[in-house]
Amino acid sequence: MSYAARLLKKNLGFTAIAILTLALGIGANTAIFSVVNTVLLRPLDFRNPSSLYILSGQNVKKGTNGTNLGYTYMESLRDRNTVFENFAVFAPDVFNLVGSDIPEQLQAVRVSSSFFDVLGVHPALGRGFLKPEDRQGAAPVIVLGHDLWMHRFGGDANIVGRSISLDGISYSVVGVLGSNLDTPFNNIDVWVPRPYEISFFPQERIQNGAGYLTAVARLKSSVPISQVQVELNSISKQYQRAFPSNSDADPDGTINVVTIGVFALGNIRTTLWVLLGAVGFVLLIACANVANLFLARASGRQKEIALRAALGASRFRLVRQFLTESVFLALIGGALGVCVASWGVYFLATARIVSLPRSQGISVDGRVLLFSLAVSFFAGILFGLAPAWRATKFNLVQALSEGSRGSSAGARLNRTGALLVIAEISLSVVLLAGAGLLLESFSRLLHVSLGFSPQNVLMFQMSLPNTKYSQPFQMADFHAQLRDRVAALPGVRSVATAVIVPPFGALFAPYLVEGMPPLPRGQRPLAMWNSISPSYFQTMGISLLRGRTFTDADREKSLGVVIISESLAKQYWSNEDPIGKHIQIARETTPSEIVGIVADIRNRGLNADISDELYTPLPQRPWSTMSVVVKTVGDPLQSVAAVRSVVSAQDRDQPMTQVQTMEQNISSSVAQQRLSAILLALFAGVALSLASIGIYGVTSYSVAQRKREIGIRVAMGAQPSDVLYLILGFGAKLAAIGLVVGLLAAVALMQLMKTLLFGVSATDPVTLTCVSVTLAVVTLLACYIPARRAMSVDPIVALRAE
Numbered sequence: 001m002s003y004a005a006r007l008l009k010k011n012l013g014f015t016a017i018a019i020l021t022l023a024l025g026i027g028a029n030t031a032i033f034s035v036v037n038t039v040l041l042r043p044l045d046f047r048n049p050s051s052l053y054i055l056s057g058q059n060v061k062k063g064t065n066g067t068n069l070g071y072t073y074m075e076s077l078r079d080r081n082t083v084f085e086n087f088a089v090f091a092p093d094v095f096n097l098v099g100s101d102i103p104e105q106l107q108a109v110r111v112s113s114s115f116f117d118v119l120g121v122h123p124a125l126g127r128g129f130l131k132p133e134d135r136q137g138a139a140p141v142i143v144l145g146h147d148l149w150m151h152r153f154g155g156d157a158n159i160v161g162r163s164i165s166l167d168g169i170s171y172s173v174v175g176v177l178g179s180n181l182d183t184p185f186n187n188i189d190v191w192v193p194r195p196y197e198i199s200f201f202p203q204e205r206i207q208n209g210a211g212y213l214t215a216v217a218r219l220k221s222s223v224p225i226s227q228v229q230v231e232l233n234s235i236s237k238q239y240q241r242a243f244p245s246n247s248d249a250d251p252d253g254t255i256n257v258v259t260i261g262v263f264a265l266g267n268i269r270t271t272l273w274v275l276l277g278a279v280g281f282v283l284l285i286a287c288a289n290v291a292n293l294f295l296a297r298a299s300g301r302q303k304e305i306a307l308r309a310a311l312g313a314s315r316f317r318l319v320r321q322f323l324t325e326s327v328f329l330a331l332i333g334g335a336l337g338v339c340v341a342s343w344g345v346y347f348l349a350t351a352r353i354v355s356l357p358r359s360q361g362i363s364v365d366g367r368v369l370l371f372s373l374a375v376s377f378f379a380g381i382l383f384g385l386a387p388a389w390r391a392t393k394f395n396l397v398q399a400l401s402e403g404s405r406g407s408s409a410g411a412r413l414n415r416t417g418a419l420l421v422i423a424e425i426s427l428s429v430v431l432l433a434g435a436g437l438l439l440e441s442f443s444r445l446l447h448v449s450l451g452f453s454p455q456n457v458l459m460f461q462m463s464l465p466n467t468k469y470s471q472p473f474q475m476a477d478f479h480a481q482l483r484d485r486v487a488a489l490p491g492v493r494s495v496a497t498a499v500i501v502p503p504f505g506a507l508f509a510p511y512l513v514e515g516m517p518p519l520p521r522g523q524r525p526l527a528m529w530n531s532i533s534p535s536y537f538q539t540m541g542i543s544l545l546r547g548r549t550f551t552d553a554d555r556e557k558s559l560g561v562v563i564i565s566e567s568l569a570k571q572y573w574s575n576e577d578p579i580g581k582h583i584q585i586a587r588e589t590t591p592s593e594i595v596g597i598v599a600d601i602r603n604r605g606l607n608a609d610i611s612d613e614l615y616t617p618l619p620q621r622p623w624s625t626m627s628v629v630v631k632t633v634g635d636p637l638q639s640v641a642a643v644r645s646v647v648s649a650q651d652r653d654q655p656m657t658q659v660q661t662m663e664q665n666i667s668s669s670v671a672q673q674r675l676s677a678i679l680l681a682l683f684a685g686v687a688l689s690l691a692s693i694g695i696y697g698v699t700s701y702s703v704a705q706r707k708r709e710i711g712i713r714v715a716m717g718a719q720p721s722d723v724l725y726l727i728l729g730f731g732a733k734l735a736a737i738g739l740v741v742g743l744l745a746a747v748a749l750m751q752l753m754k755t756l757l758f759g760v761s762a763t764d765p766v767t768l769t770c771v772s773v774t775l776a777v778v779t780l781l782a783c784y785i786p787a788r789r790a791m792s793v794d795p796i797v798a799l800r801a802e
Contacts, residue, residue: 015329018290022333022379024686025286027340028279030364030372034345036272037371038362044261045182047120048218053084054263055215055232057248058256062526065256066263067508070209070248071196076239077215077255083228084217088112089195090185091212094463094625095166096655097152103655105463106148106166106189113193116143118218119185124178126160129193136194142166143175143191166190167199167465183357184264199466199624208587209246209522216260228257240522247510247586249522265357270755271676278434278683281427283375285690287383288420288427292697294326294384295417326384327377334376338364341372417698421691422738425779428684428691429742429771430749435677435684436767437750437760442677444759445670451601451610452502453541456493457662458636458643459501462654463625473556475622478651483533485646486630491639493631496536499623501662503669505530505603511614512584513572514591521587527568527612528603529585531621537598539631547579547596554617560585560592561617568612569597585614592616606670607758629662636661676756688778695782699731703786710790720791727790731783732776739775743768 043049055077057067068091078087093108116128123143133141142164144153153159163170171192180186196203201210219228232255240249262269342364356362469475483495500507510524534550536542545566554561562583569578582591600610618626632639640659647656660668703710710723750762760767 018293018329019333019336021286021289021690022330022376023336023340025279025283026330026334026337026372026375026379027344028337028683028686029276029283029375030337030341030368031344032272032276032279033371034341034364034368035356035362036276037365037367039265039356039358040269040272042358042361044264046260049260051219051221052119052260053217053219053228053257054260055217056256057211057250057253059250059253061252064526068211069213069215070211070246071206071213072209072243072246073211073236073239073248074213074215076242077232077235080235080238081217081231083220083223083231085220086114086118087215087217088115088118089213089215090115091195091198091214093192093199095190095192096463096465096653097164097166098653103653104152105655105657107187108190108192109185109188110192110195110198112195115191115216118216119181121177121181123175125157126173126175128175129191133193136196138194140169140171141174141193142171143177144173145189145191146177146179147187148189149176168467182264184260186357199463205587209243209248211248225257229255232257244520244522247521249520251523253522267755268357268672271672274434274676274753274756275679275683278431278680281431282683282687282690283379284382285424285427285687285694287379288424289690289694289697290326290329291383291420292417292694292701294322295420295701323381323384327380330376330380330383331373334372334379337376338369338372341368417701418734421694421698421734422741424687424691424694425735425738425775426742426745428687429739429775430746431680431684431687432771432774433743433746433750433768434753435681436771437753437757437762437764438673438677438680440760440764440767441757442670442673445606445673448602448606448759450502450606450666451542451599454662454666456632456634456636457539458630458632458639458659459627459662459665460643460656460659461625461627462647462656464654466624468653469624472622473619475624475626476556476619479533479618479622479626479628482628482647482650483535485650486628486643489639489642489646491633493633494535494539495628495630496533496539497618497626497628498532498536499530499626500528500603501540501627501629501665503602503604503606503666505611505613509586509614511586512591514582514584525612527614529614529616531616531618531623533618536615536629539629540601542601543599545597545599546577547594549596550615550617554619556619558620560588560590560620561595562592563596563598563615564594565610565613566597566600567610568614571612583614585616606666607673673756673758688774692778692782695731695734695779696786698734699727699783699786700789702730703727703790706790723791724787727787728780728783731779735775735779739772743772746771 044052046052056065057069058065059067071089074089078089081087088111090109090111093110095106095108097104097106111129113129113131113134116122122128124146126143128143129141132138144159149155149159159173159176162173164173165171171190181188195213196206198206198212201212206212219225236253236255240251240253243249345362345364464475464478469478479497483497486492486495505528507529508526509529510521511527512519512524532550534552534554537544537549547563549563550561562585564578564583572578573581578594578597581594583594584591598615601613602608602610603613604611630636630639630643644656647654710726713723713726746768747763754762
């Protein structure tokens with residue numbers, strides 16, 4: 001080891017380049033592994049999380065998955081199953097907490113009394129819920145989330161037993177969580193029992209099967225998951241036969257059962273595994289580069305190696321010495337790489353390009369350090385083995401007679417270096433192809449036709465408590481007055497309210513088109529439903545294609561009217577005018593008349609297919625939680641303070657939440673795609689840079705080895721252009737072989753990225769062509785400097801040196 005240290009110290013330039021190259025590769029791997037370790041590999045912070053499963057609805061024919069189910073449906077699953085040892089349901093809700101100058105909206109979850117027992121979580125103060133507290137008429141109780149307890153109540157240890165007023169109802173605090181629950185139950189302020197009292201739906205709709213619940217259940221230890229699916233599907237069929245008129249009684253519906261980890265982490269799993277694979281490629285390229293440095297260095301040590309062999313050193317001992325040097329160098333690079341990773345982890349955890357689940361726990365911990373140590377050791381063996389093996393494979397007599405020239409050994413080492421460069425190019429092609437596809441996909445996502453205009457639009461949410469606005473007309477009147485007051489503000493063009501705003505919609509309603517057979521609600525087709533004010537289309541910039549928009553005359557007791565999207569109109573009335581036709585929506589008994597057709601919009605995310613949409617007037621179907629959109633003349637954020645003052649003047653206890661511009665909302669909807677594209681492009685750029693350095697190094701070494709040959713060629717009349725083509729041809733040959741191998745590998749591996757792409761195929765010919773052209777240009781540029789050096793070779797000097 002000391003000898004290796006002296007050799008590396010003696011060649012500081014070589015050592016510095018090798019360490020920096022390795023630090024980059026190992027640091028990138030350590031940083032991404034830190035994220036993967038925390039987000040994917042570290043078990044969720046529940047008791048035995050591998051036995052926890054999430055239950056929801058799905059319909060393969062309709063392409064729906066993870067849909068919510070009704071309370072009666074969930075009761076059937078809970079009471080009739082024999083595969084779970086414990087079962088609970090949950091649903092999001094909101095409450096308004098008042099009592100200070102600024103009202104606060106709390107994120108709440110309605111849960112079964114068994115919820116905390118199912119997860120294996122116990123409050124740090126007080127207790128969880130008791131079974132009697134789930135019954136109708138029981139005293140209202142809550143469990144506080146840790147963050148709310150700290151920032152609103154100062155971490156008061158005597159909070160248990162106190163009363164808190166939420167939406168005008170006094171709740172007794174029975175427990176406080178010691179920390180926020182792990183995803184998917186993080187960032188929750190309060191937990192409340194009695195999930196059948198959800199504020200979004202009246203009791204009538206809950207009894208008729210309105211879907212709003214998801215279940216979490218703990219599997220019995222002796223039950224295989226295949227038995228779970230069979231039994232739950234059987235219970236599902238029994239429910240559908242018993243309650244055919246309920247809206248969640250879909251005859252084609254089944255129960256979707258996934259582990260809590262899959263439910264919590266979603267598509268980020270694929271993204272992170274792809275990124276980990278990408279930085280693995282970067283490390284391999286870095287190792288190939290350092291291996292080439294060792295090969296070049298080994299050619300100058302041929303006489304030393306031959307002398308040591310002549311003095312009795314075995315080949316094994318010589319190889320061991322080379323590997324000692326390479327591992328020692330890799331460990332130094334790994335130590336520096338950990339510093340690079342620490343910065344990278346900080347960037348990934350704090351950057352606003354994406355909100356990673358469990359990001360607060362991402363750190364370079366003991367497991368990550370062990371990973372970095374293992375990667376460093378593996379890298380040292382990897383880039384040291386080939387140079388060591390090739391450098392110690394020689395004819396002793398020939399090596400000693402060649403002296404310092406080492407021509408035959410140099411040729412062998414140059415061939416090995418060429419193979420390493422081909423490997424670098426192949427790996428770079430795969431990364432470039434992946435980055436190119438993701439960048440093209442992201443570009444198409446950003447330029448996809450939205451169907452609406454997001455510019456100069458401010459949006460925020462308001463949840464009206466049922467205790468204060470219990471009647472539908474009260475909700476409608478509140479929003480009508482608010483729109484009038486906000487519209488009078490300077491710089492405001494128009495104001496509208498809607499249940500949902502794009503690009504994310506979450507409410508679907510069954511419908512029955514005039515002339516269709518009278519199907520039960522569970523068998524009817526679904527369309528996205530939205531309840532809107534008259535100026536919604538104007539504010540959002542959605543085109544009216546035919547008919548009219550809603551007016552103030554479309555009131556609660558007037559005839560039901562509906563506006564449909566273009567896709568829905570084409571589906572049922574492709575050859576006739578839909579205006580004047582009728583549609584029966586959800587549970588209404590009287591069909592609504594179609595009065596208008598509007599353009600399709602991206603209502604389920606920018607990368608999802610457009611869904612059929614039904615729009616109804618707000619007074620006819622008001623909702624407790626509504627979004628307000630404000631079209632302004634200038635920067636929408638400049639109007640926030642004025643709008644907040646209007647809201648406070650109308651109801652001082654009413655908070656505004658999720659205040660942002662529509663452009664910010666759209667930007668956040670593609671945050672995960674942005675993360676994938678940026679990081680993979682970064683890694684591809686690093687890989688291409690390393691590959692170009694490798695091509696330059698091997699070409700330069702080749703020129704040095706062929707200096708005598710080039711001198712002879714020039715002496716025999718070769719022109720400088722001939723020498724240029726000779727050297728460029730050498731680099732082009734390496735690039736061509738690496739390109740072919742890389743493209744074949746890219747075509748195979750890009751199939752794994754299909755779920756990350758939008759509007760572009762995994763084998764897009766334009767992207768692959770651009771990758772090929774880019775690599776060709778980089779190769780020529782990397783070879784040009786050594787080629788220029790070869791063109792200036794003086795044949796007399798070259799031959800005299802030999």
